[in-house]
Amino acid sequence: MIRRLGLPAVLIGVWWLLSAGSTSFFWPPLSVIARTFPATWTLDPILHDVLPSLARLALGYTIALLAGVTLGVAIGSSATLRACCEPALEFFRAIPPPVLIPVIALFAGYTGWTSKIITIALGCLWPILLNTVDGVRAVDEVLRDTARSYRFGRLAVLRHVVLRGAAPRIVTGARQALSLGVILMVISEMFGADRGLGAAVVQFQRGFAIPQMWTGIILLGLLGVALSALFHLAERRLFAWRSDS
């Protein structure tokens, strides 16, 4: 625990010392930022900015997880499907989702939740999908054959052999997707939003409320840490059966 908190403590200390007495408008002292924090993130912005943002992230991420694993298992299991899909997949994954935001808006609406959730889901999909495909392909053929020769049904093979075998890669993809999702949550709110955590940070910056802007950035970082801790917890729970985790 002490080892984990050591570096952040040092970094905060360095920031505090270096910024103390700073007169630069855009780099206020950390003490000022810390004082501004509780006044900025009161109940109203938490209810109307932070929670809706997190809800959109959760929805987009869940859609990406379900779609990514389903498609990934299908593509990974079938050589024909793989051959058909690979060029298309390579094409779509190379397009950064922020570029697609205005296009998504044309189809899914300029305002409201739908286009923002689609943006998050589209961005999170690729690491999950591609990692699942690789994970499923890497499942030992002998294991599959063995399971089949023991007359495991298709579903049982899928559940006990394919998904379990591919699980480490799926988790890797899901972890990458989570950090991408946080970034996309912010970016999606820079277009056609009225409220949201990302929109709030941009508005503080435009209103030259610089300490408030920094508190928003710090809050985003803290959310990232919390989400990663949550992910770690879920991973430990899910893979309690694995001896090496």
Next chain:
Amino acid sequence: MIRRLVLAVAVMLTAAACGSGPSVTEDGLTKITVGVIPIVDVAPVYLGVQKGFFAEQRLELELQTAQGGAAIVPGVVSGQFQFGFSNTTSLLLASAQGLPVKAVASGVASTGEPGKDFGAVVVAADSPIKTARDLAGKKVAVNTLRNINTTTVGNVVAADGGDPSAITYVELPFPDIAPAIARGDVDAGQLVEPFLTIATGQGDRQVVSNYAGTAPGLTVGLYFTGSQQDQAVVRAFTTAITRSMEYASAHPDEARAALSTYTKIDPAVQAALVLPKWPSTVDRASVQRLADLAQKDGLLPRAPDLNVLLP
């Protein structure tokens, strides 16, 4: 590797520390960088450079385009730009937060003619919204939340007997506002030229001119500088930009023609759009009006001292 990295960082820091500030060219002109937004408002600067009004004042301009006042103000304060153009409300916000910004010349103003101004709120042709009052309770797109467009739209709605606090504003870039109205995602949108002419050309209808309706000669934008500026350079810039705006006002066709030198604009729109006014003085009362509106909407933490901001 680490040594090289340290060296690179040191070089970057030194460059950042002494890289900016006006320099003098070989022919004795003072080189200055001006941050502008690539919109109709700043046509006089481009025209003035073409006509040599800045060279007459021994200035050589480098024009750098940025997204908006929120990006230009930090550029001017940090010395990356010596002068900049920004909308009046952004400058009021910056000044109220204690940033050392100082207006040096008027920038752009409303024509004062409702229905024939360079900024207005538009709706779809078949919209039930007929007057400003009907905007209450509706969803209105603006290019920037909590800025000049929300305060002035709120003001004209209140003046028409509507409740401005019942408006939901949504932020969209100007080019996306007309498509969002067409899709029905928003009920109305605040547009400036050339997007206003493009939208009305596609059938949208003007409801209210939010600038002209707020004050007849509303000072919408200003040229400004930071605190560390050589007074002789400021005087030279002010003289040249004022001359440029007078020339642009007297020669609107040349101002229209200048648009295509820095924007990609359809020739039909270029010929049809409403040019703003480029007055040579700041309408102080209208700036006070914008300050009052910003304070009423809770954008300003305290009443700004206009003597600090205005020349």
